[in-house]
Amino acid sequence: MANPSLITRDTDKIAEPVGNVYEAVTIISKRARQVSTKVKEELSQKLAEFASSVDNLEEVFENREQIEISKFYERMPKPTTVATEEYIEGKVMFRKPDIE
Template identity: 75%
Template sequence: MANINPSITTRNTDKLVEPTGNIYETVVILSKRARQISTGLKEELNSKLAEFASTVDNLEEIFENREQIEISKFYERMPKPTLLAIDEFMEDKVMFRKPEEDIEE
């Protein structure tokens, strides 16, 4: 994940279409994978922030807030789930199949 450039880059659509043969199928696959990644990251972030949940106000809360801010900043600096999905797709790390192929078998 650390090697992915978080900024916008131009993509060759011909290379994106190669595995599926259809740009719309590629977009659907990428969007579903990005949603999976996003959900996983959100659950991970929420579990880390849940450790700081407290109903008591005290002086330690100031220090905990700093830790919460650092955790949040880490996740904000990460590449977006869409970029991660595209990178995985281009490296053939995303498995997909067509429902029509399942029916024929």
């Protein structure tokens, strides 16, 4: 059985803004990379607060907070889903270089 969170997309609708489904996928993938990088930086900054070179009993309790932060980020929508939604809603800015 397919994952219920999967959405079938109309490729014609995706290709409409640029006229080519492959260009659209390229734009979406570049945006997904930007989203992924931003989320990864946020997560790294939050987890850096817990970085310690000494293991002790107190750290075990602090790890619970670290685990909760990690679980929050795991439950977030995937970057490709975010980028696709933004593209379909017209929120992604892109430009084509002039062909000479």
